[in-house]
Amino acid sequence: MKGKPAARASRLGPASAAGLSCTSLWGEFLVSPAMLLALLLLVVQTASAAEQPIGFSHTAHIEKARMQCTDCHEGATSRDSAGLPSIRKCMLCHQFIATDLPEVVRLSEYWERKREVPWERIYGFAKTAAVQFRHAPHARAEIACSQCHGDVASMTVAVKAVTHTMGSCIQCHRENSATDDCLACHY
Amino acid sequence: MAEQATQQAEQGAERTPQWAMAIDLDRCTGCEACVVACASENNVPTAGEDQAAMGRTKHWIRIDRYYEGEFPDIKVKYRPVMCQQCDEAPCEPVCPVNATYQNAEGLNVQIYNRCIGTRYCANNCPYTVRFFNWFAPEWAEPLNLQLNPDVSIRPSGVVEKCTFCAHKIKRAKLDADADGRDLADGDVQPACVQSCPAEAMVFGDMSDADSKVARQLGSGRAGQLLESLGTKPRVFYLEKAD
Numbered sequence: 523m524k525g526k527p528a529a530r531a532s533r534l535g536p537a538s539a540a541g542l543s544c545t546s547l548w549g550e551f552l553v554s555p556a557m558l559l560a561l562l563l564l565v566v567q568t569a570s571a572a573e574q575p576i577g578f579s580h581t582a583h584i585e586k587a588r589m590q591c592t593d594c595h596e597g598a599t600s601r602d603s604a605g606l607p608s609i610r611k612c613m614l615c616h617q618f619i620a621t622d623l624p625e626v627v628r629l630s631e632y633w634e635r636k637r638e639v640p641w642e643r644i645y646g647f648a649k650t651a652a653v654q655f656r657h658a659p660h661a662r663a664e665i666a667c668s669q670c671h672g673d674v675a676s677m678t679v680a681v682k683a684v685t686h687t688m689g690s691c692i693q694c695h696r697e698n699s700a701t702d703d704c705l706a707c708h709y
Numbered sequence: 710m711a712e713q714a715t716q717q718a719e720q721g722a723e724r725t726p727q728w729a730m731a732i733d734l735d736r737c738t739g740c741e742a743c744v745v746a747c748a749s750e751n752n753v754p755t756a757g758e759d760q761a762a763m764g765r766t767k768h769w770i771r772i773d774r775y776y777e778g779e780f781p782d783i784k785v786k787y788r789p790v791m792c793q794q795c796d797e798a799p800c801e802p803v804c805p806v807n808a809t810y811q812n813a814e815g816l817n818v819q820i821y822n823r824c825i826g827t828r829y830c831a832n833n834c835p836y837t838v839r840f841f842n843w844f845a846p847e848w849a850e851p852l853n854l855q856l857n858p859d860v861s862i863r864p865s866g867v868v869e870k871c872t873f874c875a876h877k878i879k880r881a882k883l884d885a886d887a888d889g890r891d892l893a894d895g896d897v898q899p900a901c902v903q904s905c906p907a908e909a910m911v912f913g914d915m916s917d918a919d920s921k922v923a924r925q926l927g928s929g930r931a932g933q934l935l936e937s938l939g940t941k942p943r944v945f946y947l948e949k950a951d
Contacts, residue, residue, distance in 0.1 A: 600887065649861070649862060650862075650864050651822070652821050652822055652861035652862075652863075653861075654859065654861070654876070654879075656883060658883055658886075658887060659883065659886065662886060662887075703812050703813065703818075704810075704812075704818060704820045704823070705812050705816065705818045705820075705875055706879075708820050708821065708822055708861070709860065709861065709872060709875045709876050709879070
């Protein structure tokens with residue numbers, strides 16, 4: 523819960539040092555009350571996000587890079603798991619795009635060390651819950667990602683916006699006359 | 710017997726498959742390939758020496774042996790026995806929490822989440838094919854890496870048993886849906902059926918008269934295990950009629 527503010531602070535660290543010593547842009551950023559407020563709001567908004575190794579931004583990729591969810595989460599419409607993208611995919615663009623942004627620099631550090639980014643997982647059930655979830659049938663039933671994950675397009679790192687319980691699964695299943703046989707989800 | 714099978718096949722709702730299995734005892738060589746395949750498909754752990762000595766082994770499918778005649782003129786018969794997926798299952802009414810029930814496709818379902826481990830079901834099963842987890846299962850490295858993600862690991866304190874490879878039924882349906890077609894006969898192959906080198910086992914929808922399993926049930930050779938108990942199993946054994 524406290525993770526994200528820490529990540530933000532460390533992200534500001536080197537930049538603010540630079541701001542004090544030379545660039546006026548960062549200096550202004552530090553003193554402007556409006557900007558501080560914006561930063562505070564950002565911190566509050568993302569307070570329930572997991573601590574991620576990189577300040578990834580969904581918004582940047584969906585609004586600026588015009589990407590689709592399935593460009594990165596390839597299985598979300600066709601397989602059981604949506605999956606998280608490999609760093610190879612990120613580097614298709616980030617070897618060339620926005621290479622000077624601090625978070626992208628950190629991304630390329632993983633790349634140079636030939637490591638995947640160790641993303642903190644947000645959704646999922648405990649092994650002992652013995653639940654088998656499948657994305658494909660929901661995509662076929664044209665259920666939007668947002669019904670189960672919230673408005674990810676306006677998030678930076680993903681936040682657990684929707685809590686998945688047996689009640690929420692069954693409620694929607696009943697509304698859509700989908701199955702409520704225990705065996706559909708527990709096996 | 711053909712009558713019994715037809716009657717059981719018809720009870721399901723329209724277009725819902727009614728799963729059944731036919732095992733040809735004249736083909737079974739007792740090789741136990743099915744036993745091995747089942748354990749690895751369904752993440753069934755080995756009990757270990759000490760537990761086995763206490764009779765706590767777990768085999769969702771086993772091979773029963775029957776000896777006929779006197780040594781050396783001996784004849785051995787083998788019978789693979791797994792959960793018989795009974796229509797009138799003795800395990801179901803004794804569960805105080807409804808953790809086991811028959812679903813619309815005729816599967817006898819065990820919901821591990823719901824199970825509180827009274828073991829009434831296992832004790833009431835005439836086929837002794839239900840197993841209680843006295844301990845949480847363990848796999849020595851690197852065997853933990855070969856577990857099937859489609860099958861949940863059963864924790865300690867619950868009863869488990871053969872599911873007719875329900876996960877493979879689900880998978881076959883998802884695949885068929887993805888291709889926009891109906892399930893075809895033979896799409897669903899439980900691990901035991903798939904691995905049987907003698908092709909002694911056939912699995913399918915017995916409400917579809919053209920399916921391989923329905924034809925075998927109509928062959929006049931089909932019988933059920935402990936038929937007189939009236940449990941109406943979905944597993945049929947084919948034997949030379951005598």
